[in-house]
Amino acid sequence: MKVVNKGIDKLDAMSLVTGKPVYTDDIAPENCLIVKVLRSPHAYAKILSIIIDKALKVPGIECILTYQDVPQKRFTMAGQSYPEPSPYDRLILDEYVRYVGDPVVIVAGVNVKAVNKALKLIKVNYEVLKPILNMEEAIDNSIVIHSEDDYHLNFDIGNDVKRNLCASGSFKSGNVDEELKSCHVVVDEQYHTKANNQAMMETFSTYTYLDYNGRVNIITSTQIPFHVRRIVAKALDIPKTKVRVIKPRIGGGFGAKQTVVSEIFPAIVTMKTGKPAKMIFNRFETFCASTSRHEMKIRIKLGADKEGNIKAISIYTLSNTGAYGEHGPTTVGLSGHKTMTLYNKASSFKFDYDVVYTNTMSAGAFRGYGATQGAFALESAINELAVKLNMDPIELRQKNLLEEGDIMTTYYGETLTSCNLDNCINKGKELVGWNEKYPYRRISDSKVRSVGVAITMQGSGISGIDMASVQIRLNDDGYYTLLIGATDMGTGCDTILAQMAAECLECNMDQIVVNGVDTDQSPYDSGSYASSTTYITGMSVVKACNKLIEQMIVEASKILIVQKETLEFDGQKIYNSEKSITLDKLAQKLVVGDGNYLMANASHSSLSSPPPFMAGFVEIELDTQTGKIDIIDFFGIVDCGTTINPKLAKIQVEGGIVQGIGMALYEEVSYSTTGKMMNNSFMQYKIPSRLDIGNIHVNFESSYEPTGPFGAKSIGEVVINTPCPAIAHAVYNAVGVNIRSLPITSEKILLSIINSR
Amino acid sequence: MQIKCTINNRIFVEDIQVDMLLIDFLRHLGFLSVKRGCDTANCGLCTVWIDNKTVLSCSILAVSVNEKHVTTLEGIQDEAIEFGKFIASEGAEQCGYCSPGFIMNVLAMKRELVNPTEDSIKHYLSGNLCRCTGYMGQLRAIKKFLNATRGGCLSESS
Structure with a gap:
């Protein structure tokens, strides 16, 4: 391969590093109305009245909207393919507010000062209701969070909204309860993962305007332009033909921008006023009025025989979807299906879940999407099982590991077509120096160094649902335009998709122009989420390029007057043993007179979602007098199939591991006793800085996925899953305490040490 | 005023x-x-x-x-391009949103610190957050940049 599997620079790199104005707020016109939202100070309340007279008189105020001024059609903000599994439980503005931060009034004016002044002059009278803030008190509480008549479900998701149950379900194979009775050792523990904030550097940003056809144009920092088009049209109760969505460069997403967060507010202002409008969330709003990772309590029962053969795995997940159900019914499934599948050799499996409403901010999508939470629980339990068996945790895993060719009982019966996890584990074991360092070494009276391990899997797209189409065009000088609907959010998908096209078309990268995304021009793509772009959109690129080559050969055969079967394409020319035409000459002829401008389209979806795998190994230094942890080294060994761009893949792994370290050690969205978010800024919600992460080392142990483009699977999400359980394991190995509730803070470690004495 | x-x-x-x-x-x-x-x-x-x-x-x-x-x-586009190429060749700009502030601080560090150690680089830049890259690629880029432009930095921690 000449272009694929090469560490090519991102196409947009130089404009990003020289600070060019390429993000939403950089390109918004100066004359946009400034849009802001007055938010609820109460976790649960009914609005009795809203008095806006004084606010309306503020000079420069153009528009003030309350729930009485906006369409009352329920929708979900979750960016999922239609019909969405998430319940339609939202209005743009509602008579009820269900968390601190829920929008109450939309205000638009000519400048920030006028809008801020107007916001202060609005008076809202609430009937304050008692909220539910603890997810364990949600089911069958006398307080009901969604009692609206027009609550709507597209599917049977095990919902019972009058019980505050957003979704529930169960899966089983074999008889777990019987198996557990006969097991030599059983681990039965509950693990608690917290809500986290995605914390991408660019906050939610959107601007809107009406074009010359009266259509609302939405320029927005999103992972899901086509879902935005549909959801905004539904919420505003206008036809989809009236909405156009454009995605410029995006300053990170990590799932946060897989939900329609900022788009609707400026869009409705533009619809009402006819004027351009923009809404740039500040960091506080980005924290407290968006979506977080789902908090989960996960009960694991795990049984094995004396030799360490895992017999039974039972998982019960209670997931907190917050005030609204965005991604609630879907994230929870991954906490079971994308964890226990690793131990496919077990003879019985059970997975039950409940997803509940509470009066906290809605949860949503965040890299890992439930698998991260499940990995902390199950991998921690596996490490605890190894202790009970008096067995090396690596040996225990390798004894029970799934293998290529397995039919994966707990993974929708899919067959595992590529897996190099065993070698990932071997490599990591060697790199971290497991044999010398496990379980711990005492450095001084108060310092212990120890190691920990965890393994994980994710998927590559959503099987049978994610869909990507691309178009590739041959232009007059023999260069190509690749039109995609997939959304590069900094990850580099524009570049890797161009690499695939260049590989297929046997050309250099500078012969491919990539364009995305504009819903008026780009072909449909469900969006960049669920680790789908490389695998799903990538296959679309391969298909489209092959079609284009066929078309070029047909046209060349007409010009050369030869049988098309005799012709070959080598990237520069189309030829047989006697005749030849260069690509640029062919391209030129095709755009003159009765030419035929060549455009090849292809769509792709996959009936399977081949899992990428990763083994994570950590070495920490723990201060036994304070409980403080320092990360020394983290080794991530990944099987993502073929790495299309090893350099960008490596950065994905490093970035994912560091986000995982943040989740493991200190990231936690917490609420006051009245439901106010306690850490809504980078002052209080600390993400890792470059001083906090030790050294991250990345290796690839690639398998070849036969259903993926050039053998590729996915990389984006699998990389965040191992730090939490690996670090918890290292803490156990250092001081003999199991921290089962994230984050693993110094306080928790020290208290556990004291309590265990 | x-x-x-x-x-x-x-x-x-x-x-x-x-x-x-x-x-x-x-x-x-x-x-x-x-x-x-x-x-x-x-x-x-x-x-x-x-x-x-x-x-x-x-x-x-x-x-x-x-x-x-x-x-x-x-105002310092030539230097931005010079260092930016090192970032790009590590793939460490990613979303790019933190790049301008980060680069301003790296170029200030280059003026201020003589042959900085890896630890002093990390300390100097600790106020520049990045959520995409995990910082490792940025560090590789900085070390290569400093080495290429003037005899550089020590790669050992002090």
């Missing part, structure tokens, strides 16, 4: 509100490399230089640059 300042070697005389922040002043004048990542002076994205010293432009008033010289990434 009216202020007079130099931005990227060009003189500006502007009438501004006294409570205007420097970041908003600079963005208003079209220096859009200056990014806002937080509201609490924690992220480093809005880093610019005033008289060649790094400051967070979200944390000072525009009036305070009266009679001073402000530099943004637009």
Whole structure:
């Protein structure tokens, strides 16, 4: 391969590093109305009245909207393919507010000062209701969070909204309860993962305007332009033909921008006023009025025989979807299906879940999407099982590991077509120096160094649902335009998709122009989420390029007057043993007179979602007098199939591991006793800085996925899953305490040490 | 009030509100490399230089640059390109949103520290957050850049 599997620079790199104005707020016109939202100070309340007279008189105020001024059609903000599994439980503005931060009034004016002044002059009278803030008190509480008549479900998701149950379900194979009775050792523990904030550097940003056809144009920092088009049209109760969505460069997403967060507010202002409008969330709003990772309590029962053969795995997940159900019914499934599948050799499996409403901010999508939470629980339990068996945790895993060719009982019966996890584990074991360092070494009276391990899997797209189409065009000088609907959010998908096209078309990268995304021009793509772009959109690129080559050969055969079967394409020319035409000459002829401008389209979806795998190994230094942890080294060994761009893949792994370290050690969205978010800024919600992460080392142990483009699977999400359980394991190995509730803070470690004495 | 300042070697005389922040002043004048990542002076994205010293432009008033010289990434494009190529070759710009503030601080560090150790590089830049890369690629880029441009940094930690 000449272009694929090469560490090519991102196409947009130089404009990003020289600070060019390429993000939403950089390109918004100066004359946009400034849009802001007055938010609820109460976790649960009914609005009795809203008095806006004084606010309306503020000079420069153009528009003030309350729930009485906006369409009352329920929708979900979750960016999922239609019909969405998430319940339609939202209005743009509602008579009820269900968390601190829920929008109450939309205000638009000519400048920030006028809008801020107007916001202060609005008076809202609430009937304050008692909220539910603890997810364990949600089911069958006398307080009901969604009692609206027009609550709507597209599917049977095990919902019972009058019980505050957003979704529930169960899966089983074999008889777990019987198996557990006969097991030599059983681990039965509950693990608690917290809500986290995605914390991408660019906050939610959107601007809107009406074009010359009266259509609302939405320029927005999103992972899901086509879902935005549909959801905004539904919420505003206008036809989809009236909405156009454009995605410029995006300053990170990590799932946060897989939900329609900022788009609707400026869009409705533009619809009402006819004027351009923009809404740039500040960091506080980005924290407290968006979506977080789902908090989960996960009960694991795990049984094995004396030799360490895992017999039974039972998982019960209670997931907190917050005030609204965005991604609630879907994230929870991954906490079971994308964890226990690793131990496919077990003879019985059970997975039950409940997803509940509470009066906290809605949860949503965040890299890992439930698998991260499940990995902390199950991998921690596996490490605890190894202790009970008096067995090396690596040996225990390798004894029970799934293998290529397995039919994966707990993974929708899919067959595992590529897996190099065993070698990932071997490599990591060697790199971290497991044999010398496990379980711990005492450095001084108060310092212990120890190691920990965890393994994980994710998927590559959503099987049978994610869909990507691309178009590739041959232009007059023999260069190509690749039109995609997939959304590069900094990850580099524009570049890797161009690499695939260049590989297929046997050309250099500078012969491919990539364009995305504009819903008026780009072909449909469900969006960049669920680790789908490389695998799903990538296959679309391969298909489209092959079609284009066929078309070029047909046209060349007409010009050369030869049988098309005799012709070959080598990237520069189309030829047989006697005749030849260069690509640029062919391209030129095709755009003159009765030419035929060549455009090849292809769509792709996959009936399977081949899992990428990763083994994570950590070495920490723990201060036994304070409980403080320092990360020394983290080794991530990944099987993502073929790495299309090893350099960008490596950065994905490093970035994912560091986000995982943040989740493991200190990231936690917490609420006051009245439901106010306690850490809504980078002052209080600390993400890792470059001083906090030790050294991250990345290796690839690639398998070849036969259903993926050039053998590729996915990389984006699998990389965040191992730090939490690996670090918890290292803490156990250092001081003999199991921290089962994230984050693993110094306080928790020290208290556990004291309590265990 | 009216202020007079130099931005990227060009003189500006502007009438501004006294409570205007420097970041908003600079963005208003079209220096859009200056990014806002937080509201609490924690992220480093809005880093610019005033008289060649790094400051967070979200944390000072525009009036305070009266009679001073402000530099943004637009004003040092050649250096941005030179270092930027090292970042690009590590793939470490990713979303790019933190790049301008980060690069302003790296270039200030290059002027200020002689042969910095890896630890002193990390300390100098600890106020520049990045959520995409995990920082390792940035560090590789910095070390290669310093080595290539002037005998460089020690790769060992002190």
